[in-house]
Amino acid sequence: MDTTLALKPVPIDELLLDPFSEGAVQARRKCIALTKNIEASLPLVLADKNKICRVVSNLLRNAFNHTAEGGSVRIDAHLMDGFRAPSWPGQVGATHAEGLAAFAESRRDSGNPTFVKIAVKDTGKGIPPEDLSYVFDPYWRSDSKDVGTGLGLAVVKRIVTAHGGIVAVRSREGEGSEFSSTLPAAASNGAETDSTSQPPQALRASTSA
Numbered sequence: 001m002d003t004t005l006a007l008k009p010v011p012i013d014e015l016l017l018d019p020f021s022e023g024a025v026q027a028r029r030k031c032i033a034l035t036k037n038i039e040a041s042l043p044l045v046l047a048d049k050n051k052i053c054r055v056v057s058n059l060l061r062n063a064f065n066h067t068a069e070g071g072s073v074r075i076d077a078h079l080m081d082g083f084r085a086p087s088w089p090g091q092v093g094a095t096h097a098e099g100l101a102a103f104a105e106s107r108r109d110s111g112n113p114t115f116v117k118i119a120v121k122d123t124g125k126g127i128p129p130e131d132l133s134y135v136f137d138p139y140w141r142s143d144s145k146d147v148g149t150g151l152g153l154a155v156v157k158r159i160v161t162a163h164g165g166i167v168a169v170r171s172r173e174g175e176g177s178e179f180s181s182t183l184p185a186a187a188s189n190g191a192e193t194d195s196t197s198q199p200p201q202a203l204r205a206s207t208s209a
Contacts, residue, residue: 005051005162009044009186012077012116019056020075026061031069034060039078043185045116051159052183058152059120059179066124066177073122080115080182115165119180126173135169156181 020036027034045052056075063073127135138154157167160181171177 005048007046007048007163010047010049010052011044012038012042012118014049015045015047015052015118016056016075016077018053019060022057023060023064023073026064027073030064030067032064032067033072034074035072036075037077038075042077042079042116043114045183046186047163047183052163052181055156055159055181056118056120058156059181062152062179063120063122063124063177067122068124071123071176073120076117076119076121078117079185080117114185115182116185117180117182119178121176121178123176126175127169127171127177128173132169132171136167153179 016036016038020034023034026032060073060075067073136153136157156179160167160183163183165181165183167179167181169177169179
């Protein structure tokens with residue numbers, strides 16, 4: 001997959017608009033409630049719009065595939081302060097908080113050590129704890145055959161990592177799952193970045209346990 005990025009500051013609403021509209025069609029077909037909760041006044045995200053739209057679409061498709069009729073799927077977007085990056089129990093990606101803190105430190109002089117987290121939450125069957133470390137692997141399937149992935153989540157991980165971001169998953173059997181991508185906010189000056197530019201290395205971390 002081509003991971004060359006055409007990076008520029010993009011409003012979060014633009015990154016979610018098309019995937020949400022497409023997801024609404026899928027939700028109606030399965031009688032699933034689709035909602036979104038976007039924090040007000042979020043900063044612009046430094047992103048390749050088309051690729052991040054693909055990330056959100058893949059996460060929504062994955063949520064619909066594992067949520068039964070009558071369930072719900074929600075997209076959340078909120079600000080994260082890198083200097084106070086939380087560590088969540090049961091989250092794949094032990095380097096998540098450390099990666100955010102390292103990247104935040106590298107941007108301390110810019111006065112903009114912030115990130116935007118986009119999460120897709122579902123009320124599906126959830127994922128067994130022993131399987132969480134493998135869900136971003138291409139074509140992985142659990143021993144029970146009840147949980148598996150094609151290329152969708154592997155593509156999500158590659159795109160987000162190429163942006164200098166981190167992917168993560170939290171899940172509890174019988175309650176559902178949350179897949180998230182945390183992306184660096186654009187610099188406060190809003191300057192555009194050309195397609196050959198690369199995101200900071202400090203946040204390019206694997207989520208494998």
